[in-house]
Amino acid sequence: MELPKNYDPQATEKEIYARWEASGFFNPDNLPGNGEPYTIIMPPPNANAPLHVGHALGFTIEDILIRYHRMRGFKTLWLPGTDHAGFETQVVFEKKLEKEGRSRFKMQREEFYKEIWGFVQENKHNSEEGIKRLGASCDWSRNVFTLDPRIIKIVYETFKKMVDDGLVYRGERISNWCTKHQTTLSDLETKYEERQDPLYYMKYGPFTLATVRPETKFGDTGVAVNPNDERYKQYIGQEIEVEMFTQPQFHETGAGQAGPVKLRVIADEAVDPEFGTGVVKVTPAHDPADFEIWTRHKDEIPGPKQVIDKFGRLNELTGPYAGMKIKEAREKIVADLKARGLLVKIDDAYKHNVQLCYKCGNVIEPLIVPQWYVATTKPLPNGSSLRDMAVRAVNIGTTLDEKLKKNINKDTDLGVKIIPDRFRAIFLHWMNNLRDWPISRQIWWGIPIPVKYCADCGENIIDTEDKITACPKCASQKLNKDPDTFDTWFSSGQWPYATLMANGEKDFETYFPTSVMETGWDILFFWVARMIMLSYYRIGKEPFRTVFLHGLVRDKDRQKMSKSKGNVVDPLGVIDTYGADALRFALIFSTAAGNDIPLAEEKIRGMKHFANKLWNISRFIIMNVEGAKLPKEAPRPLTEPDKKITKELNDTIKTVTKNLDNLALHEAAQNIYQFTWHEFADIYIEAAKTQLKNASEKADTQKILLYSLSQILKLLHPFMPYITEAIWDNIKGDGSSLLMIESWPKTQK
């Protein structure tokens, strides 16, 4: 058999993937034997953009674990899927529309939905092709999409159950409103940026107070001071009069309220006497902290008075400023204050953190918009809240697993172990500060919220099948459908059980709880936390035994990859140039769990060289064994080099296996690399050249060469599946089909 001198991934990869797929062994139902289940649910990539190297890293890690366990005889399932990624996808698509000079605000909802559906289907298809090229051995027959009716049904069931249990409620609270995207965002979907803004000191009745947002003064419903502030004690409980510029004389139309506004002075601990003058205007409709203050003083001051609208414009309650954008209104108001001698001073050096939309970077406008919330800290009948259950699970996961390993049955709650361990503290700290989670979004792309509102009595009617036409309370037929959709994470947060249930009750019985959730640390809160909470709530079990977090792939200068910087590595381009195996090995090699990974092209090239080295090792062996059969058992070593390589191979099998069991994939990769190149090739093969010339040693040497190579191929297969499968094809004996389902090497005694 003649092999080409250099390994050419292009010539083999496609054909090999097709063979794997055709074999049916990606589907655990077709695997020989009857092992314990081993399950990974693939984190579904967003169907709005091509795959990036971050995906490639995750899928490589998952594929290594999957292939390793398949070879170990587990009933191994890797279930793939795609996420519609509501907000993210809508933003991407709206940008696309913008480039075409269009806008969703000028489109019908159905038309918009149809177009974005097509866009997503195309991306979904491209992603799946990319995942295949990487060599991922996932079971495509179980592939699911978050907008699959089977998934939506499960999501609705959970929603209904939560409403019935009082864990989901509709609340009028202040929320993070993005004036560009016209939706509420959760706290996680906002970011903070330090800015220097003028701090205005203005006359305010008898006081002077400091504010960066004078334009919100029209929404003030009270004035607050610290209860222990001697300067203002005499005012507490009193009413003061404040000039508001909203009197008729400022109106072109002559409309407006008469005279200055009366506001009551209240005392609240939240007021810092050291800041500004120690006096705060309370604007419950436009400031979260002020909203909180109001909730503590509902009997003393009026509630929210909205003066800014959803587009960031001042409304009709602001008199002459109505219709102005915030920035414009602020300038005008400051000028007017100044003209009337009400502006005391401006502090230009004031620095503070401004909350921004994480997507567009526009300033978040706190607004009161009714939303559906998950009550994450409210106790269930069993006494535990969603948060409590998740915290408990993570604590169990780190302390009990070793003891329980001996004594597992299906109902044992093993909790959730987080790797690397340092993320456990981060997780618990975040959980500790957890607030209620807004799950409704004012966007069109997503799973509709299955609720109708009675126009007559205001009843909220949960209607998961869209069948109810009359209000069950007052029989009115004037029902309005909720126009909102769910936060994507509310559906993907149910992914581990929803995907399995969607594939049938038997799958759920067999494969749940899953073994490992492998994902990036950047979505620990967004996703992992929600999956744990929702799984304990709906199923009463952990969704997965282990969370394995990988780092972010950065460029060679440790910069975050981004389109604007132009440093994005396209995984498919890399595969074209160096092959999937080289990319996979480069991503894994010398990278500890949870650490970010700088990826330089030289590293990938180096791993391509390793693939080529392995290829030529095989070439040499095939050319020198003269058709000898691959030994089933380890041959007995005779010479010193034989003994040495036999021992080293044994050690390598032991170490690689241990490292894989401990999820130290990078260590395992280095072990194999080191053994293959520097022990087997550099030393043993050189010695073998002499031994092969010696008639008494020749046959034995051939056996050791072949056997060692076969063990290397097995050890390396999870990491570099293509080249190992290609070589296996050339050395396998009779009765073997695919390396993919060969059994994992055992150590020899």
Added chain:
RNA sequence: GGACGAUUAGCUCAGUUGGUUAGAGCGUCUCGUUUACACCGAGAAGGCCGUAGGUUCGAGUCCUACAUCGUCCACCA
């Protein structure tokens, strides 16, 4: 404001319960083209493992403090 991580060869990084001469990739230098591979081989240079203390028979590995860089969380008008 709170917490976490990193600091090891020129560059990028491994180093799992503390234990013999601290490793890899890339890069550099010298030599080599003998039928596996120049996507190669042989050899070499290069590290008081951030700083200062401490625990120990023994510390890159544990403890304390500090410095620099980075990250996350919270957020006051």
